[in-house]
Amino acid sequence: MSFDWPILLPLIFAGLMGLAILIYVILDGFDLGIGILFAAAEDTEQDTMIAAIGPFWDANETWLVLAVGLLLVAFPLAHGTILTALYIPVFVLLVGLILRGVAFDFRAKVPAGRKHRWNRIFFLGSVIASLAQGYMLGVYVLGLDVGPGGIAFGALVALCLAAAYAAMGAAWVIYKTEGDLQRKAVLWLRTALVLTALGMVAVSLATPFASARIFDKWFVWPAMLYLSPLPILSAVLFLWLWRQTFHLPKPGDRHALLPFLTLAAIFTLGFAGLAWSFYPFVVPDRLTIWQAASAPESLAVILVGTVVVLPIIIFYSFFAYRVFAGKATDLTYD
């Protein structure tokens, strides 16, 4: 059997990039979400919440660098087109990520009186970054169209994604804490789920009107039949998780990780739906993954490294998560 590498390589890289984005959204999703929930938490709770993400956030954000890096190296034409079209939202995202990234460290090191200021910056940066990501996703879905309708749709997706991140954050807090904070997080999760569901319904209703192309991809027979498990399964998981919020936390802290895993599964299903909507385009309606790809020999060079290194990365990431497994205690350098 022979492979047609010039056809195969861009496909592999599109898959890798999608994987990197998905992992990023799930992992940084929970720590951005915890930043959003900062507004609803007391001082001492904030310290515990930070301790729940402290050892991980940096590695989580590296997946964004990998995703953008793969876009940059595998699809240079798309990288330029997408990022110049999204100049302002990307800039806002970066300002948000800068603020929250440094606030994380500053809040632990400044004189005690200034800690409040950095807590507020951490919240603000997380909110800005989440909204910017949602907005970019919305505008991207519409094929980088930035008219009034595009802006409104982008804003809707932005709110929806921020709510979804807050749900992820709450689910992570349920997993990593106990006692009052854990009970509080269950309430946060319930509220965030309702908001996320509202947002998703609104986005689903708006998408066919906003983009005829996506409508045509979903609502044709028999694709509709094959695709129907995606929305149905998502809805079932959603409802199930919502019901769970009335039973959590359970005796002996059983199933504490389950809300997070359920949300991760919902994110994955949603992501698969998005991927279906775009394939084979990397810039909607303009550039396919083959038109935008780098030279095959360059992709091959990167692929060799990726195949060797990515399993190692995943292995030691698991190791790092295991070292800090269990309930979050106070985070100290010693």
Next chain:
Amino acid sequence: MDPLILSRIQFGANISFHILFPAITIALGWVLLFFKLRYNATNDSAWMRAYFTWVKVFALSFAMGVVSGVTMSFQFGTNWPGYMETVGNIAGPLLAYEILTAFFLEAAFLGIMLFGFRRVSNRVHTLATVLVAGGTTLSAFWIIALNSWMQTPAGFEMRDGVAHATDWWAVVFNPSMPYRLVHMLLASGLTVSFLIAGLSALRYLYGDRSESMWKALRTGVFTAAILIPIQIFAGDQHGLNTLEHQPQKIAAMEANWNTGPNVPLVLFAFPDEAARENRFELTIPDGASLILRHSAGGIVPGLNDYAGNHPPVFPVFWGFRIMVGTGLLMLAVSWSAAFFLKRRHSLPKPLALVMVPMALSGWLATLAGWYTTEIGRQPWLVTGVLRTADAVGPVAGSHVALSLAVYLILYALLLIAYLGVLVHLALKAAKDGDTSPLPGVMNRPLSQPVAQPGETS
């Protein structure tokens, strides 16, 4: 407003802000490893105190480096799409390898290095420190390889206006890469040793005579004293390499207009590009010929051979002089401090006072050096392959102006906050001395200093 000049200022501001922090973390990782190994060997808890003080600086610097680095990876696309479109086949794999081999390694083990002291065995904690330090250095390797390739491209061919790699070995180890890598790693070592020496001197001035202060101070001063002569030699070699591969940059660094023998070394001047001459010149006869060609009759390239195709002279000329001047000052200060520490086992107060501002001398020299070499590459983005003006994206000038203004304000505020925290950490360490209790290592409890009666902590 012109998007080209605004985009250049923005990228320049961004990368200037960014390099401050890798310049610290690259070498500080190894210094922390040194502290850790000394502790493992001697069981002296003062080494561990020095480690805990400086690991906080590492954490903060690392976070600053990460957020400003993420910003840059996006700016390639937002402001310079022509760059990846033309040389993406070369730059792409180098950046990809940096992310895959270095970024993840650093990020995953940073958590263990910072917060894992009580959760993993001492051996694993030491290993985490090694991997983080190795990751930062590996990251420097890849990015310097890419930067050097932009200065002295090799191992590629152009097909339909797009660069394609023909020999990856030649791409990575291009002519200027080994020199630039060594020069930068030494610069990082000097930046960190002066930072440690300077903040320890601040603690000293505040009356701190604790063991951990002395250990950090000695480490900083002796490392600086050893590295600076090596750096001067490495810098000279790097200059000779530049003379061979980028003569127009050397001509601008020396502000030499006409090619010929017996070229003087210009100590001070205002290069005037309109008149193509130097004003208020102060020179040493035959100096440049002697330094660059090791003979008074040596031919030194002049700018007039490259009219319209050489970098702006003023910033390159002065950037180089600021770097060299700072380097000579570093030599004087580190050797005097080393003398007093070695022979007299003390530090005179005036010298300590000088060492405090010198804590940032590494930053100044690093920035001045990078300005020299990067502006010295203009008008090219990739020498002979892609002009900077041809890589800029179709973004409105007003958008770039807005983002530039916000970045500048943000960076200025963050820099103030960062320096404030460094001083705060140093003064807090000075106040605590070696009295605050140290927690235990998982499998090797540290000796707990017992608080003396009547002492407040």
